[in-house]
Amino acid sequence: MVKIEINGKVVEAREGDMLIDVADDAQISIPRFCYHKKLSIAANCRMCLVEVEGAPKALPACATPVTDGMKVFTKSSKAVAAQKSVMEFLLINHPLDCPICDQGGECELQDVAMEYGDDVSKYSEAKRILGDKNIGSLIHTDMTRCIHCTRCVRFGQEVGGIMELGATGRSEWMEIGTYIDKSISSEMSGNMIDLCPVGALTSKPFRYSARPWELKSHKSIAPHDSIGSNIIIHTKNDKVLRVVPDENEAINEVWISDRDRFSYEGINSEDRLTAPMIKENGQWKTVDWETALEFVVKSLKAQLTEPNEIGVLASPSSTLEELHLLQKLARGLGIQNLDHRLRQVDFSMDKICQAGPKLNHSLEEVESLKSVLFVGSYLRKELPMLNHRVRKAQLAGAKVFAVNPYDFKFNYDVEALVNTNLVEELKGIAKAATSMKGNVPEYLAAVEATDMHKEIATHLNNSPSAIMLGQIAQMDPNYSQLVKLCDDIANATQATFSVLPLAANDVGAQLASFVPKEGGLNTVEMLSSNLKAFINLGIEPEHDVQDGSLALQAMQAAGLVINLTAFDTEAQRNYADVMLPIATFAETAGTYVNATGLKQSFKMAVEPQGDAKAAWKIFRVLGNMFELEGFEQTHSNQVLAEVLDSETPAANYADISLDADKSQDLISAPLVSIYSVDALVRRSASLQATPDATVAY
Helix, strand or coil: CEEEEECCEEEEECCCCEHHHHHHHCCCCCCCCCCCCCCCCCCCCCCCEEEECCCCCCEEHHHCECCCCCEEECCCHHHHHHHHHHHHHHHHCCCCCHHHCCCCCCCHHHHHHHHHCCCCCCCCCCCCCCCCCCCCCCEEECHHHCCCCCHHHHHHHHHHCCCCEEEECCHHHCEEEEHHHCCCCCCCCCHHHHHCCCCCEEECCCCCCCCHHHCEEEEEECCCCCCCCEEEEEEECCEEEEEEECCECCCCECCCCHHHHHHHHHHHCCCECCCCEEEECCEEEECCHHHHHHHHHHHHHHHCCCHHHEEEEECCCCCHHHHHHHHHHHHHCCCCCEECCCCCCCCHHHHCCCCCCECCCCHHHHCCCCEEEEECCCHHHHCHHHHHHHHHHHHCCCEEEEEECCCCCCCCCCEEEECCCHHHHHHHHHHHHHHHHCCCCHHHCCCCCCHHHHHHHHHHCCCCEEEEECHHHHCCCCHHHHHHHHHHHHHHCCEEEEECCCCCCHHHHHHCCCCCCCCCCCHHHHHHCCCCEEEEECCCHHHHCCCHHHHHHHHHHCCEEEEEECECCHHHHHHCCEEEEECCHHHCCEEEECCCCCEEEECCCCCCCCCCECHHHHHHHHHHHCCCCCCCCCCHHHHHHHHCCCCCCCCCCCCCCCCCCCHHHCCCCCCCCCCCCCCCHHHCHHHHCCHHHHCCC
């Protein structure tokens, strides 16, 4: 540690830290444009020039390391003159169009110009004008406003992992653009909007919707994957207009994925169901809540003579409170057929243990891994923020391997084994791993391990290491065998095995016991058993179940289908008997449990549209109408308190059998697009216009 003096104030800092970071920690303001704490130092805007005693000229604070006894002046006449000169040059070519610029009100250039700009320009020549570039459906460009800070370029290289934007030309002829007019396709590209200090890159869906000072901010949790990214929802007139990241170093740092940023468009979709509807004599009619709930109770009572003929399916993106009360209601009525695992087809592991997926590392620990093995996972599209952490580990020297049915394009170096039979490849790695330990199980005796299998096993023997089983493996007909093999590899090496939770509340659903027990049926069994009735929470079975056609047939064959949904669709009208409008994540309070088991609660940002209600409130009322005990809650916190003491079952994969190998009967498991995972993202027009929305394997 060293001591330096800034504007007469003695500050302690680590030797070698950059002056701008030390000043920020001491809450001493230094203007900047190109500097960002998560990006490399470029020192090209020169706005952070300060006076350092003994230096012949002003120095950039972002690129000047501190030394013991250094004396720095940020407000001296020399420093201010340098900063004002830089500001003058930056404004030479900048257009005077603040009134029509979407960045107005939250523009760093505006803010700094107020303090360091001059009221008269000495520049009389023509300003430079650049044409706008169409780089996709998410980001609007106005490159005349660009001040060449290169934050967007560095983000693509250092965080996004793809150099999608770059600089051509020099000096005032320099331009930021894409390579031969391509669109931006990174799943984290929207962060460039936050990084841009001016109005050169702005949100295309939000464009001209509101001014920043008109917006109200609400802290919330992203509802589309298990990372639980912290977000801020911006609203105006009780309508969601924008979503931006909320800083949380332990979870999402300062970034969010495009899926979490732009899916809010679905909340305001034309498909929104805003009033309860029931079908009578084949005709749909809008009714009030009392009529709709009486219809539900009456219809369900007629089916309760055979409760084992009723199935309950719920979205794994439902809140902990919704899932808890729904299972409490169902089990109170004697219904045991409950499941949230909609994309799984192999449930043979349930007989041994019902341990749900969980990431057995903290997100920060992932960055320090020495080796990682992906099994049936395109992590970049499944969990972008976890993939970002793995990428940081790879850049720090970690070896990353993958066993996949397709050769996916990761944004860092991955050595891949490509085979449609994942079991075959994992047996080879398991043979290599157990051979190193000198304890080869009988089922691996005849397996031959290749050099690649041995290399993977060797690297996994370096602690800390991880095996991560992803979406494709979880949809595989040999899922239980893949889990068993991964567990055996982990036990024979230094690796920690994790089945990756994918949806926002996969871990929470297990915590709420939203899985079949006491002889209850799982998702595939329900859909294959000609059940007489279904209750669906927040799902569109034809899209959210892996075998959509099987789900649709089951719904059409059932005598009663009760859908609690935020959206009204033609498909539902064909098979449902009642549709109850529920609130989306922004319109309700609740809790998500992220991949590591962290519970994060959030509050309502806007009122539900029309007559829509929070789903947990609907279940509370139904519980009372059925005269069940334990449905007196008046606040979501009271529901949460009932679940807080619950624990997910411990994983025990040792007894899983590998005898019933179904690898010869492989069925094609389609990769679920990053923008098809739930009803909300499917209704975001901007996301559906991106290349990722149409990807198919």
